[in-house]
Amino acid sequence: MNKPLHDSRHIIEKVEQYLDTKLQENAEFNEELNLSASVEVSTEGPKVNITSLSDSDTKFQYDVSDILYWVERDTYFDELSKWNGIKLEEKHRDALDFLKKSEQLPMFLDFVDAIKRQRVAPFIGAGVSLPAGYPLWGNALERLAKQMGGDVSAQIKDDLDNYHYLAVAETLYQYNEHLFKNFVQTEFRLKAAQEDDKPIFPPIIDLLPQLSKSCVVTTNFDRLIEKKFELINGKPLTGYMYGKQEQNGFVSQLLKGEQCLMKLHGDSEQAQSYVFTNSQYRDAYGDTDIDFKKQLPRSLRQIYISYSLVFIGCSLEQDRTLELFQSVVEQGHFEIPCHYALLANCDQESKAEKMGRLLSINIKPIWYEVVEQDHSMLEKILLLSIDVANKKFSLGSTR
Known part of the structure; x- marks a missing residue:
């Protein structure tokens, strides 16, 4: 019964x-x-x-x-x-078979244990919002450059090809600040459900309330996460931090383990919160070394040492955020928990390079297969992790 x-x-x-x-x-x-x-x-x-x-x-x-x-x-x-x-076995067969075949089950079970302890903080990247019609950073910057005309596209090409998005954003911001702000506000507004036949909430956003009831971090400008938690909780989030903004109840709720949201790049509707260009990053993080007296790096460090971050929809190329984590590791002042990253499979050489870099800052990758731009295995792995953590599905003697 x-x-x-x-x-x-x-x-x-x-x-x-x-x-x-x-x-x-x-x-x-x-x-x-x-x-x-x-x-x-x-x-x-x-x-x-x-x-x-x-x-x-x-x-x-x-x-x-x-x-x-x-x-x-x-x-x-x-x-x-x-x-x-029987239905659960059918639901989870693909993910379980893939994890076994790719010999990643031990890493996956460590991730499940973190969910069980309710110490997971999802770190949401642009790839998560893509199914709802929002662009990836590279595509967005490329489109903005074309809108600005002239030889702007040629100026940013090398930086864009090498994922130097901060430098690209700085160039575009300095070229036409007002067009830059208007593009962000327009492109990342909350879209209507029927627009382009895209859902308001992509599958991963729908899963967030099951993954974490405390802290969520995102690099995205859009408001999908706020809206999702507002619908689930019946009220707006009271603890949030948009870029450099302070005094929004974020730190107090973070320390109490309550629901809160950090938007590293700021919010699309609040241009003063943007942290997306080189100059804005220097202002938020420090000129050369990371300045932990500033609110944003101090808060991000607190999350890094208190929770198990799980990176979803992030490329995890070298950026200021990873530099901050590296700085915390090198200082050696804190006991750092294990963090996780769900990443699309790539060639062995690239995988080995990225794994080494991420493991050095306590981030353990869990790779998933992508077939013809189909990232559904990511959702399947997350669904399996949630059901196992909540004891709805047992892996039996899989360990």
Whole structure:
């Protein structure tokens, strides 16, 4: 029996005893009904049809599930449990087979343990918002350069090809600050559900409330995460930090382990919060070395030493954020937990280089396969991790 009904079992038994007593009061009718009523099984359903004793044109129709639930409830729940097990095995087969084949099960189980401890802080990158119609950083900057015209596209080409997005953003911002701000505000607004037939919430955003009930970090300008948690909680987030902004309840809620959001690059609707160009990064993080007296790096360091970050939709190329983590490691003042990154598979040489770099700052990659731009394996791995952590699905002797 499932938990809600199991908790009320004594009440249910009392009600059933009373109903059975009332049934036995009609023993003569019951005998006639059992002996004389016409019963047939309809192939549509199937359903059980019982013809009235007094009117042959009147039929009473019942689903098999109704009969089993009301007549043999324990058997109903036993069958339900077995059915759920089969469905969960079907749901998780692809992810489990891939993790076994790629010999990543031990790393995956460590990640599951972090979810169980409720110490996971998702770190959400631009790839997560892509299914909802938002661009990746490189594509966005390239489009903005074309809008500015002239030889701007040629000026940024080398930096864009080498993922130097801060330098590109700096060039574009200095070239036309107002066009830059308008592009961000327009491109990253909350999109309508029907726009371009894209969902408001991509699958990974839908999963965030199951992954973390405390801190979420994102490099995205859009407001998908805020809106999702507002719908789930029935009220807006009260702890948030947009770029360099302070005094928004973020730090106090972070330290208490309550739901809060850090948007590293700022919020699309608040241009003063942007941290996306070289000059803005220097202002937020420090001129040369990371300045931990500043609010943004100090808060990010606190997350890095307090939670297990899980990077999703991030390329994790060398940037200011990873430099900050490297600085914390090199200082040696803190015990740093294990962090995780779900990354699209790449060639072995690139994988080895990236793994070495990430492991040096306590980030353990879990690779997933991509077939013809299909990233659905990422969602499948996350769904498996959530169900295993919540004891809805057991890996049995997989360890």
